[in-house]
Amino acid sequence: MDATYYQQQVQKLPKLGLGLGLRHAHFNYILEQWPAVDWFEIISENFIDSGGRPRYVLDQLAERYPLVMHGVSLSVGSTDALNFDYLSRLKQLARAIRSAWVSDHLCWTGAMGLNTHDLLPVPLTEETLAHIVGRVRVIQEFLERPLILENPSTYLSFAHSTISEPEFLARLAEETGCGLLLDVNNVYVTCFNNDLDPLAYIDALPADRIVQMHLAGHQHCGTHIIDTHDREVLSPVWALFQRAWQRTGGVATLLEWDSQIPPFPEYHAELLKARQFMNELPPALTARPVVEAETGVVSNPLSFLTPGIMTEEPIIASSRG
Amino acid sequence: MQTVLTDSAGLGAAMRGAAAQAVLPLQPADIEQLIAPSSRMSGGQRLAVYQRGYFARLLECMAGQFRVLKQALGEELFEDFAREYLAVYPSETYTLGELGARFAQFLAETRPDLDAPPEEREAWPDFMIDLARLERAAFVVFDAPGSEQQPAVDWSAVADAALRLAPGCELLRFRYPVNGYYQAVYRGENPPLPPAQLNFLAITRVNFQLVMFELQPLQFQFLQQLQQGRTVQEAVAMLATQLEMGQVPAEVLWRIWRAKWLPRGFFVAS
Ligand SMILES: [Fe+2]
Numbered sequence: 001m002d003a004t005y006y007q008q009q010v011q012k013l014p015k016l017g018l019g020l021g022l023r024h025a026h027f028n029y030i031l032e033q034w035p036a037v038d039w040f041e042i043i044s045e046n047f048i049d050s051g052g053r054p055r056y057v058l059d060q061l062a063e064r065y066p067l068v069m070h071g072v073s074l075s076v077g078s079t080d081a082l083n084f085d086y087l088s089r090l091k092q093l094a095r096a097i098r099s100a101w102v103s104d105h106l107c108w109t110g111a112m113g114l115n116t117h118d119l120l121p122v123p124l125t126e127e128t129l130a131h132i133v134g135r136v137r138v139i140q141e142f143l144e145r146p147l148i149l150e151n152p153s154t155y156l157s158f159a160h161s162t163i164s165e166p167e168f169l170a171r172l173a174e175e176t177g178c179g180l181l182l183d184v185n186n187v188y189v190t191c192f193n194n195d196l197d198p199l200a201y202i203d204a205l206p207a208d209r210i211v212q213m214h215l216a217g218h219q220h221c222g223t224h225i226i227d228t229h230d231r232e233v234l235s236p237v238w239a240l241f242q243r244a245w246q247r248t249g250g251v252a253t254l255l256e257w258d259s260q261i262p263p264f265p266e267y268h269a270e271l272l273k274a275r276q277f278m279n280e281l282p283p284a285l286t287a288r289p290v291v292e293a294e295t296g297v298v299s300n301p302l303s304f305l306t307p308g309i310m311t312e313e314p315i316i317a318s319s320r321g
Numbered sequence: 322m323q324t325v326l327t328d329s330a331g332l333g334a335a336m337r338g339a340a341a342q343a344v345l346p347l348q349p350a351d352i353e354q355l356i357a358p359s360s361r362m363s364g365g366q367r368l369a370v371y372q373r374g375y376f377a378r379l380l381e382c383m384a385g386q387f388r389v390l391k392q393a394l395g396e397e398l399f400e401d402f403a404r405e406y407l408a409v410y411p412s413e414t415y416t417l418g419e420l421g422a423r424f425a426q427f428l429a430e431t432r433p434d435l436d437a438p439p440e441e442r443e444a445w446p447d448f449m450i451d452l453a454r455l456e457r458a459a460f461v462v463f464d465a466p467g468s469e470q471q472p473a474v475d476w477s478a479v480a481d482a483a484l485r486l487a488p489g490c491e492l493l494r495f496r497y498p499v500n501g502y503y504q505a506v507y508r509g510e511n512p513p514l515p516p517a518q519l520n521f522l523a524i525t526r527v528n529f530q531l532v533m534f535e536l537q538p539l540q541f542q543f544l545q546q547l548q549q550g551r552t553v554q555e556a557v558a559m560l561a562t563q564l565e566m567g568q569v570p571a572e573v574l575w576r577i578w579r580a581k582w583l584p585r586g587f588f589v590a591s
Contacts, residue, residue, distance in 0.1 A: 045416055051466030053529035073415035086415045115412040116375055117382075156367035159357045193367075195360050223361040224370060294370075298377045302417060 006146040006177025013101055013179065013211050016066050016252035018271050023257075027057045029264040034064060037268060041254050044071035044102070048089040062097040068212070068252070069099040070181075072300075073115065076135050076149070077108035077122035084142065091143050100252075101211060103148035103181045106132070106169065117302055121154040124161040124168045136176040148211050150181035153189040153218075153227035153299060165190065166204035173209040180205065182248075183214035184240040185233065185256075189225045198240055207247040215241060215274065216256040219297050220289040227299045230259035232270050234289070238282040245278045259301035379407055379420065386421045386460055389506045390452045393514065402428065421460065425453035448514055451495040455503055455522070458491045462524045463531055465489045468589050476583045479590045481553040484579075487525060487589045492536075492544055495520040500533055525586040532585050539563075540578060544587070 017038030022030075024046075029035070040061060047058050061067065073086060094102050107119040122128050139147050149172065151165060163171070169180055182205060191198040217231035233241075233255070241253070255271040262270075276282075349365065356364030383403040384391050391399040406427045412420055432446040467489045498520040505512040521541035523534040536544070539560070546556035553575070561571035582588065 049416055049418060050464050052464035052526070054464060056469065056529055083415060110412075113413055115414060117379060117412060117417060118371065118375060120371065155370040156364065157357045159355055159364075161357075193359060224359070224367070226370075294373070298374050298381070299370075300378070302378045302382050 001141065003175060003177035006140055007173075007209075008177075009146045010148075010177065010179040010209060010211060014066070014252070015250060016068070016100060016212075018274055019066075019068070019252060019254040020267060020271055021070075021254065021256050021258070022058070022061065022067075023261055024054065025261050026264045026267070027053075031057065031060065033264075035264065035268060037065065037271075039066040039068065039100070039252065039254075041068045041070050042097075044069045044090055044093065045073050048086075048093050058097060066100050067097050068254075069094055069097075069102045070150075071102070071104040072117070072119065073109055074104035074139070075107070075109040075115075076104060076132055076139070076147075077106065077120075077128065078111050079108075079131075080111055080113065082135060082138060087139065087142050094143070094145070101148050101179065102143060102145060103150060103179075103212065105150045105152045106165075106172070107152045119152040119300055121152065121156060121158070123158040124163040124165060125158075126162065129163065129168060129171060133172060133175045136172065136178050140176065140178065146177055146179050148179040148181050150183050150214065151186050151190065153183075153186040153193075155193050155224060155226075155299070157194050164196075164201075164204065166201050170204070170206045170209075173206060178209075179211040180209045181212045181214060182210045182244055182251075183216070183256075184244055185214060185216040185218055185237045186227060187240055188237050189218050189227045192225045198236075199243060202240060202244050202247065207249075210244070210248045210251055212251055213241065213244055213248070213253045214256055215253065215271075219294075220291050221294045222291045226294060226297055228259060228297045229256050229301060230297065233273070235282040235285050235287065236289075238273075238277040239285055241274065242277045242279070242281055250278065259298075376404060376407065379412070380404065382417055382420055383407070383424070387424065387453060387456050389456055389503050390449060392506050392511070393452055393502070394449060402431075405431070418460075418464065421453075421457055425450050425457060428453055444517060445514065447517070448497045448499070451497045451499045451520075452502065454493065455495065455499045458493055458524055459503075459531055459533070462489055462491050462526055465526075467526045467529070468586070469526070469529055471589070474590050476590075481575075481579075483590050484547075484553050484588045485591045486544065486547040487586055489526055490544075490548075490587055491524040492541060492548060493522045493524065494541065495522065500535055504533070523587065527584070527586040534582075534585060534587075543575075543578070 019039035019041055020037050022040045022042045042058065047055055069090065071090065090102060093099070105119045106122065108122060109118060109120065110116050122132070136147055136149070149169070151169060172178060173180055182202070184202070187198045187201050190196070191201055215233045215237065216227065216229045217233055218237070219226045219228045219230070253274055255267070257267055257270070261267070352368060353364045356368055358364050359367065380400055380403050384399070387399070394402065406424055410423045410427060428446065428450045434442045434446070468487055496517055496519065498515050498518050500520055500522050502512050502515060519538070521536040521538060523536055523544065525532045525534065542563070543556050543560055546559055547553065557571050557575050558568070560574065561568045564571065
């Protein structure tokens with residue numbers, strides 16, 4: 001299939017509304033309350049190998065909510081060969097839970113067989129663009145659906161980069177037909193860390209290729225911003241959301257919260273703030289950011305990715321004899 | 322970039338290290354040629370954000386997967402071991418589920434008294450290794466394919482010949498009573514390290530919940546026979562010979578065990 005075919009598929013993807021990330025800590029609440037959330041996004045790696053409770057819970061949710069699979073291990077920018085075992089697990093789960101789409105990041109996670117489990121930046125050059133275009137095409141053929149790629153938070157850029165990130169994403173979408181996941185918090189983080197204008201970044205993206213948005217909280221460390229996903233969305237990010245909402249006509253929007261995860265109602269309430277900012281800018285935009293030391297916080301936290309086998313509920317029975 | 326990120330030695334040392342030099346022979350000063358500075362940070366400082374993040378993020382995952390071991394070792398010592406572990410056995414797969422797979426093995430390979438004769442070795446490394454094995458096994462059984470989704474079985478109608486040990490049933494032998502320690506930590510207690518004592522454990526899963534079942538040595542041997550592919554009949558025969566008790570008492574013993582183990586998810590019907 002060619003780029004036009006996948007582009008048409010992208011255009012047909014539904015506007016799902018306001019969604020939340022599915023977190024282990026909220027399993028019981030969701031199963032008991034069936035809260036009125038428009039849709040859930042799962043971290044693909046959490047479920048593609050699960051034969052236990054996580055997958056069992058997911059299958060129940062798939063009956064009631066639209067689901068989207070968001071991955072962190074595709075490593076589309078790497079020079080290592082694509083992992084077709086991983087891809088076939090993605091494909092299998094996507095079919096089983098009728099995932100509305102499958103996304104990952106414009107990044108590499110490792111090379112020479114190793115996985116750093118981080119979303120590392122790629123040099124933005126003609127050479128890497130051609131490399132990634134080729135890989136996206138293979139991935140889309142294999143998955144038999146368009147791939148949706150997200151702009152990562154970056155903390156550095158390469159001196160030999162020649163293409164801006166939004167232009168890189170636009171050309172990638174043009175040449176492969178893939179869709180885009182616009183993380184407006186990542187735009188804010190990346191633009192601060194690289195001295196760029198975040199509004200200009202958003203305006204430079206092809207709005208008709210954007211399928212989904214991410215919102216999240218970050219931590220300002222003075223010299224740089226870390227994408228911590230551990231707090232509420234900050235005002236400047238809501239402002240970017242407003243611009244992107246207007247430009248895209250309101251695509252599926254998801255709030256990420258991966259560390260210091262609050263109780264479900266609080267998490268949901270933070271997401272619903274998005275309704276206020278679809279058409280209006282947040283107040284206090286000019287306030288100075290709160291600056292905190294980097295100590296103890298990480299970008300794209302991972303610990304929520306593996307199931308806590310111990311929760312507050314007594315799931316362990318111990319017996320003798 | 323990756324080789325520098327995953328080195329526990331710090332940025333300058335990592336770049337000069339053999340691993341990084343083998344990939345790309347660069348000196349720390351070359352970073353500024355490769356990585357653009359921002360208005361507030363040099364290229365090296367920006368790379369260092371990723372390097373700090375690499376260990377911090379994975380250490381958090383290790384702490385989540387070895388919660389009890391972390392309490393037993395104390396935070397600082399746990400982090401030292403986990404950091405060295407990640408340096409020696411970095412992740413090679415797409416899933417974090419495998420991150421801790423070789424941790425117990427690593428602890429055994431790096432115990433401080435490795436070269437001493439067994440009788441002169443200290444006790445605490447044995448305890449920690451056992452604990453790491455237990456936590457890893459529980460983690461694996463929790464999310465392994467189980468038999469919950471199979472149609473319900475009327476066990477009274479299943480003959481011994483059709484019983485097989487459930488694929489998710491894990492049998493473990495420990496030198497320390499780590500199960501009691503593990504349970505106590507999860508109850509929120511801060512138990513002392515127990516003295517050595519052989520501990521036999523079966524870990525199974527019922528309704529997606531873990532079951533930790535302490536076994537007598539004889540029961541453990543019996544279940545091991547099944548695990549090795551022997552039939553219940555063969556295992557009962559072994560029991561009879563071992564106990565010099567004859568076939569009938571062995572059969573009686575098995576009936577008692579069978580009734581206890583069936584509802585605990587030990588078996589599947591074939
Ligand atoms: Fe995101």
